[in-house]
Amino acid sequence: MASAILATAASTEKEENAIVFEDFPFVHNPAASVRILFEKEKTLIIFWEEKKMKNLLKLVYCFALVLNATMYASTLQLTASNLGNGQVAIGYEVTSGSDVPVGLGLNVTLTDGATFAGVASASSYFPIYPSTLMIDPSGNVTDWGAPISPPLMPGALGGIGTSGITLEMASQLSPQEVGINPHDARDINWDGYIDYVDMAILVDTWLEIDDSVAGDINGDGVVNMADLSGFVVSSGSQSPPLNLSQLLVLQIDLHEAANTTLLISPEATYRGGIVKGDGEIFSVTPISIVVPEPATLLLLGFGIFVLSRRK
Ligand SMILES: [Ca+2]
Ligand SMILES: [Ca+2]
DSSP: OOOEEEESSOOHHHHHTEEEOTTOTTOOOTTSOOEEEEEHHHHHHHHHHHHHHHHHHHHHHHHHHHHHHHHHOOEEEEEEEEEETTEEEEEEEEEESSOOEEEEEEEEEEOTTOEEEEEEEEOTTOOBOTTTOEEOTTSOEEEOOOSBOOTTSTTOOOOTTSSEEEEEEEOOBOOEEOOSSSOOTTOTTOSSEESHHHHHHHHHTTTOBOTTOTTOTTOSSBOSHHHHTTTBOOSSTTSOOSEEEEEEEEEEEOTTOSOEEEEEEEOOSSSOSEEETTSOBOOOOOEEEEESOOHHHHHHHHHHHHHHHHO
């Protein structure tokens, strides 16, 4: 990069702008009046230009990434609606893009002493509940389980009868033949097929944190929704829809409370939040809803608004 000159008598001006390497290894005869001079200004300019070019390229690259992400990113909004009689439907809407969620880990909580009494219904688009799915060694499902993660599972809230539940739901298994050469990481038992035998191994190690655990398909050291996403349907006729207003209907017991606030947020710490078919995570904002719907409060608010307009 730097150009060097050999000079027996450098000018004074040149000396001032030079970095002098007296002990440069190529100088075999220290007695000789030979110096290796690096032209400081030129060197700095070249260096600066190279750095500037690299920064410019980085900037262009980052801009392209952001542009790409903005143009093609899918966004998802959680939804909640009062169905009456203490029932709340939670769902989602893909608000831009065409990626659908294939696996969801959610925390749902209640305020004011209200508790969850149970699950009234759950969408058939998401029948895989990894914490409670039971499969025998031959790959036969013996118990489909329930979407509420038992409280003993890592990061799970208290469950039914408490004010907090952790939900896990994934779309249907997509069985396929993949062959053994090259090896597909989703074929955990190396028999050439992705099926319920592999799913059995995955759910058996669900939420385990270990560098060498069998179900860790993507190799990030934890078995969660990102690994499960590779097993389940993300396109085609059985694919989850872009909008689903009743992913799950929850029954709430208000006890003595007049109303309660239900909050839904992704459970990203252990379960990986809400994932797409490629294992990428949707960026999702938590939402809340008051149960039952405070119709009287809304009317009161409207009345105050009308009065203030008349002043
Ligand atoms: Ca297999
Ligand atoms: Ca993983």
